[in-house]
Amino acid sequence: MLRHLLGLLVGIALAPLLWISVSWSAGELPGLSEGDVAVATVAAAVLLVLVGFACAYLAAARISPLTAGAAGLPLSVLALWPAVHPASLASAMSWLDPEGFVYPGGPGVSVALPLGALLLFSATLPGRWRRPVAATGPAMVAAPWERVHGPREELPEPPVGDTVPEVPGRRAATEVWEPREGDPAGTTTPFARGEDGWTPLGGESERRD
Numbered sequence: 001m002l003r004h005l006l007g008l009l010v011g012i013a014l015a016p017l018l019w020i021s022v023s024w025s026a027g028e029l030p031g032l033s034e035g036d037v038a039v040a041t042v043a044a045a046v047l048l049v050l051v052g053f054a055c056a057y058l059a060a061a062r063i064s065p066l067t068a069g070a071a072g073l074p075l076s077v078l079a080l081w082p083a084v085h086p087a088s089l090a091s092a093m094s095w096l097d098p099e100g101f102v103y104p105g106g107p108g109v110s111v112a113l114p115l116g117a118l119l120l121f122s123a124t125l126p127g128r129w130r131r132p133v134a135a136t137g138p139a140m141v142a143a144p145w146e147r148v149h150g151p152r153e154e155l156p157e158p159p160v161g162d163t164v165p166e167v168p169g170r171r172a173a174t175e176v177w178e179p180r181e182g183d184p185a186g187t188t189t190p191f192a193r194g195e196d197g198w199t200p201l202g203g204e205s206e207r208r209d
Contacts, residue, residue, distance in 0.1 A: 007063060007066040014067075020102060023112070026106075027106065030107075032045055069119065069124075072115070075112045076117060
């Protein structure tokens with residue numbers, strides 16, 4: 001509630017600033033296209049760019065939509081007032097100089113009307129009325145294969161050294177065979193693995209015995 005109240009007050013304060021900026025800039029900018037490069041024309045172009053950036057921020061930022069609505073509504077009203085009811089405009093704005101750039105109906109109408117419509121439309125989007133959700137921790141992004149197939153299963157660690165991996169349905173063979181005593185070559189006796197376990201190879205066993 002507080003952010004909407006602050007947004008409303010900020011939008012009301014920005015509305016006259018935006019109207020004065022676009023009205024003065026729109027009156028000075030045509031001189032730049034005619035080749036009149038002066039401080040006023042260049043400043044008008046820069047000011048219009050800054051106004052465009054400000055309106056884009058009000059329309060897209062995650063702030064209260066009342067900020068954009070309170071700033072866009074006066075722009076739209078001042079731009080359409082001379083065409084809708086000019087008689088009431090003359091009486092209501094009698095304290096302003098009709099020849100001044102601030103008076104509604106000047107060259108600023110062509111800029112203020114689309115900006116006001118943009119701000120008003122952005123304030124009506126339902127997504128902008130939801131409160132932003134604060135992040136509770138670092139964002140975790142799933143890898144491409146996890147998004148399609150789910151997380152990968154942890155693979156078992158590979159056997160280390162001479163350890164024989166366990167085979168389902170059989171006894172795990174983890175014994176390491178030492179060199180045979182009396183073997184002049186210092187080699188190990190070859191063994192074959194069968195259904196009953198590890199047994200020496202027949203030919204090699206007879207030759208060594």
